[in-house]
Amino acid sequence: MTSPLFEIDALQVAVEDKQIVNGLSLTLQPGEVHAIMGPNGSGKSTLANSLMGHPRYTITGGDIRLQGDSITEMAPDERARAGLFLAFQYPTDIPGVSMINFLRRAISARRGEEIPVREYRQLLNEVLGRLQMDEQFVRRYVNDGFSGGEKKRAEILQLGLLQPLVAVMDETDSGLDIDALRIVSEGINTFHSDDNAILLITHYQRILRYVQPDHVHVLIDGRIVESGDASLAERLERDGYEPFMERTKAEVLSS
Amino acid sequence: MTTPATEAPVTPRSEYEFGFHDDVEALVKLPKGLSREVVNTISDIKEEPDWMRKFRLKALDHFNARPMPEWGGELGDIDFNDIHYYVRATDRDESSWEDVPDYIKDTYDKLGIPEAEKQGLLAGVGAQYDSEVVYHNIREDLEEKGVLFLGTDQALREYPELVREYFTTVIPPNDNKFAALNTAVWSGGSFIYVPPGVTVDIPLQAYFRINSEDMGQFERTLIIADEGSQVHYVEGCTAPIYSSDSLHSAVVEIVCKAGSNVRYTTIQNWSNNVYNLVTKRATAYQDAVMTWVDGNLGSKLTMKYPAVYLMEPGAHGEVLSIASAGQGQQLDAGAKIVHAAPNTTSVITSKSLSMDGGRSSYRGLLKVYDGADGCRSNVRCDALMLDEHSRSDTYPVMEIDEKRVDIGHEATVSKVGDEQLFYLMARGLSEAEATKMIVNGFVEPIIKSLPLEYAVEMNRLIELQMDGAIG
Numbered sequence: 001m002t003s004p005l006f007e008i009d010a011l012q013v014a015v016e017d018k019q020i021v022n023g024l025s026l027t028l029q030p031g032e033v034h035a036i037m038g039p040n041g042s043g044k045s046t047l048a049n050s051l052m053g054h055p056r057y058t059i060t061g062g063d064i065r066l067q068g069d070s071i072t073e074m075a076p077d078e079r080a081r082a083g084l085f086l087a088f089q090y091p092t093d094i095p096g097v098s099m100i101n102f103l104r105r106a107i108s109a110r111r112g113e114e115i116p117v118r119e120y121r122q123l124l125n126e127v128l129g130r131l132q133m134d135e136q137f138v139r140r141y142v143n144d145g146f147s148g149g150e151k152k153r154a155e156i157l158q159l160g161l162l163q164p165l166v167a168v169m170d171e172t173d174s175g176l177d178i179d180a181l182r183i184v185s186e187g188i189n190t191f192h193s194d195d196n197a198i199l200l201i202t203h204y205q206r207i208l209r210y211v212q213p214d215h216v217h218v219l220i221d222g223r224i225v226e227s228g229d230a231s232l233a234e235r236l237e238r239d240g241y242e243p244f245m246e247r248t249k250a251e252v253l254s255s
Numbered sequence: 256m257t258t259p260a261t262e263a264p265v266t267p268r269s270e271y272e273f274g275f276h277d278d279v280e281a282l283v284k285l286p287k288g289l290s291r292e293v294v295n296t297i298s299d300i301k302e303e304p305d306w307m308r309k310f311r312l313k314a315l316d317h318f319n320a321r322p323m324p325e326w327g328g329e330l331g332d333i334d335f336n337d338i339h340y341y342v343r344a345t346d347r348d349e350s351s352w353e354d355v356p357d358y359i360k361d362t363y364d365k366l367g368i369p370e371a372e373k374q375g376l377l378a379g380v381g382a383q384y385d386s387e388v389v390y391h392n393i394r395e396d397l398e399e400k401g402v403l404f405l406g407t408d409q410a411l412r413e414y415p416e417l418v419r420e421y422f423t424t425v426i427p428p429n430d431n432k433f434a435a436l437n438t439a440v441w442s443g444g445s446f447i448y449v450p451p452g453v454t455v456d457i458p459l460q461a462y463f464r465i466n467s468e469d470m471g472q473f474e475r476t477l478i479i480a481d482e483g484s485q486v487h488y489v490e491g492c493t494a495p496i497y498s499s500d501s502l503h504s505a506v507v508e509i510v511c512k513a514g515s516n517v518r519y520t521t522i523q524n525w526s527n528n529v530y531n532l533v534t535k536r537a538t539a540y541q542d543a544v545m546t547w548v549d550g551n552l553g554s555k556l557t558m559k560y561p562a563v564y565l566m567e568p569g570a571h572g573e574v575l576s577i578a579s580a581g582q583g584q585q586l587d588a589g590a591k592i593v594h595a596a597p598n599t600t601s602v603i604t605s606k607s608l609s610m611d612g613g614r615s616s617y618r619g620l621l622k623v624y625d626g627a628d629g630c631r632s633n634v635r636c637d638a639l640m641l642d643e644h645s646r647s648d649t650y651p652v653m654e655i656d657e658k659r660v661d662i663g664h665e666a667t668v669s670k671v672g673d674e675q676l677f678y679l680m681a682r683g684l685s686e687a688e689a690t691k692m693i694v695n696g697f698v699e700p701i702i703k704s705l706p707l708e709y710a711v712e713m714n715r716l717i718e719l720q721m722d723g724a725i726g
Binding site: 096142158 | 672673674675677678679680681682683684685686688689692693695696697698699700
C-alpha cells in the first residue's frame with residue numbers, strides 16, 4: 001500500500017511556551033482539496049507556519065509526513081525542495097531583490113538543477129498570462145510596495161511556477177476584492193491536479209465558492225472538532241463558529 | 256610594524272585570494288623610520304624641483320606637530336618608526352607589459368589587469384607596486400586629444416607647472432595628520448588631465464599593490480577635469496597577508512571645472528593587516544558633477560570619507576558608499592559634502608554591512624554655509640548586520656547655516672530579518688543562499704550604479720566575504 005501524500009499526525013505546536021495546536025491530525029490524498037476553517041485565534045496561522053517549519057513555532061509532539069517520510073525535523077528549505085509550499089498570509093518584502101531573479105533561484109532550488117533561461121522565460125510568461133499579470137511585474141523587487149492583491153497574486157504565481165506536491169494556502173482570500181479573488185482562485189484551480197493536494201486555511205467560506213473542497217474541517221482551539229463535505233462550509237456560513245465553540249467549551253468543562 | 260608576540264595575530268581571511276607575495280629583493284628600500292633625512296632621500300631619488308622638497312619638509316613638521324586623531328578607529332598601535340617609507344622594486348615606469356619585470360607582471364596577471372586592458376574594457380591602465388608606478392598606458396586616440404594619464408612622479412618631471420598649479424590646492428598639507436604624512440613622503444599615484452570638452456568614454460583604471468612587509472604606501476593622485484570634460488577613474492587595491500601591519504595613506508585631489516563630470520570608483524580589497532587611512536576630496540565648480548563610488552571590503556582599519564566641496568551654483572556632488580566588514584575588521588567610512596554656493600545639490604547613499612564580529616560605521620558631514628540658499632541634499636544611510644556579534648554605527652552630522660534649503664535624511668540599522676529568511680527558505684533557498692540574496696538586495700542601489708564588470712566584481716567580493724562568515 002502506498003503512503004498518503006500528506007499526513008499531519010497528532011501535531012502539537014507551541015509558541016513561546018504557549019500550546020496553540022493541540023493534537024491535530026489530517027490526511028491528504030493526491031487530487032484532494034481540504035479546507036480548514038476556524039475563527040480568529042483558533043490556531044490557523046500557527047498551523048500553516050509550523051507545517052513549513054517557521055523557527056518561531058516549536059513542534060512539541062506528533063509528526064508531519066510527506067509521501068510517507070517525516071519532514072518534522074527538516075529546515076524550511078528542505079521541506080520546500082521536498083514539495084511543500086506555503087502561500088503566505090502576509091508575504092515579506094525583500095528590497096533590492098527582483099522577482100525575476102528570486103523566482104529563477106526558487107525554481108532551480110525546487111528542481112535541484114538550474115532552469116535554462118529559455119525555458120524559464122516561457123514558463124514565466126505562461127503563468128503570468130494565466131494570472132493576468134503584466135510582464136513588468138517581475139521586474140519589481142520581491143513584494144516591495146505591492147498592494148495586498150498584488151502580494152496574493154505573487155504567491156499564486158510562485159505556486160504555479162514551483163509546482164509543489166502539497167500547497168498550504170494561509171488565508172489567501174483575505175484582503176482580496178471580488179475580481180482578484182476570482183483570478184487567484186482560478187490560479188489555484190489551474191494548478192490543482194490528480195497528483196497534488198491543497199490545504200486551504202481560511203476564516204471565510206467565500207473562496208470555497210471558487211475552489212471546491214472535498215473535505216471541510218472546523219478548527220477550534222488548535223483541534224479539528226468537526227469534519228465533513230462541502231456542505232459543512234455552508235453550515236458555518238449560516239450559523240457561524242459559535243455552536244462549535246460552545247460545544248468545545250462544554251467538552252473541556254466536562255473532561 | 257612588527258606585532259609583538261604577545262598580541263593576537265592578524266585575523267586571516269581564509270577567503271582572501273590575493274594574500275601571496277613576491278620574494279624578490281627590492282631595488283631600493285629605505286631603512287625603517289621617518290625623519291627629515293628620509294624625506295630628503297625620497298626627494299633626492301626622485302630628483303624633484305626644490306619647491307616640492309620644501310613642501311615635503313613643511314608637511315613633515317605638520318605631521319610631527321599634530322596629535323593622533325582620537326576618533327574613528329584605534330590608531331595607537333601604529334608605530335611610525337617601524338615602517339619602510341619608500342620601497343622601489345624596479346627603476347622603470349613602463350608602457351608595455353613586456354618590459355615590466357616578469358615577477359611583477361605575474362602579480363598583475365593574477366589580478367587580471369593586463370587581460371582587461373587587452374580586451375579593450377579600459378581606456379588606460381596604471382599599476383603601482385609598492386612605492387612606484389611600474390606601468391602606465393593610455394589609448395592612443397585619447398593621448399592625441401591631449402588627455403594625460405601618467406604616474407604623478409612622471410607628471411612632476413614632464414609637466415611641473417601643471418602639477419604645481421593644482422598640487423595641495425584641494426587638500427592642504429596641514430588638513431589632517433595623515434594628509435600631512437602623505438605630503439611628506441608621497442610617491443606614485445595617478446595624474447590625470449582631461450582637456451576642455453573631451454570625453455573619456457570608458458574608464459581609466461589604476462591598480463595599487465603593496466608587496467613588501469612593514470611598508471607604507473603613500474600614493475598621491477591628482478585629477479583635473481577641465482571645462483565640459485568627462486572622465487571615470489577606477490582604482491583597485493590588494494596586498495599580501497603578513498603577520499605585521501602595513502600602512503596605506505593616500506591623498507586624492509580632484510578639480511572638477513565648470514560643466515565637467517568626474518566619477519571616481521574605488522574597490523578597496525586590502526588584506527586584513529593594512530591600515531587604510533585616506534583623504535579624498537574634490538572641488539566642483541559651476542554645473543560640474545562629482546561622484547565618488549567607494550567600495551570598502553578589505554583592510555584592518557579603514558578611515559575614509561570622500562568629500563565634495565560645491566564651490567559654484569549648479570554643482571552636484573554625490574557619494575555612494577559600501578562598506579562590508581568581516582572578522583577582525585573595522586571600516587569607518589562615509590562622506591563629506593560642503594555646500595559653499597547657492598543652488599547646489601548633493602546625494603549621499605551609504606550601505607554598511609557587518610558580519611562575523613566585524614564593525615562598520617557610517618560617518619558623514621553635511622555642511623551648508625550661510626548664503627548657500629536653494630540647496631538640496633538627500634542623505635540615506637542603511638546598515639545591515641548579519642549576526643548578533645557584529646556591530647554597526649551611524650554618525651551623521653549636519654551643520655546647516657542657511658534656512659532656505661531642502662534637506663532629507665533617512666537612516667536605518669537592521670539585522671537580517673527572520674521573516675525574510677523564512678520567506679526565501681520556504682521557497683527552497685538554503686539559509687546561506689537566502690542570506691546572500693538579502694545582502695545583494697541591500698547593496699543593490701549602489702551596485703547598479705557601477706559599470707557591469709565592477710558590479711560583478713563587487714558582488715563577488717561581498718559573496719566571498721560572506722562565505723567566510725556564514726560557511
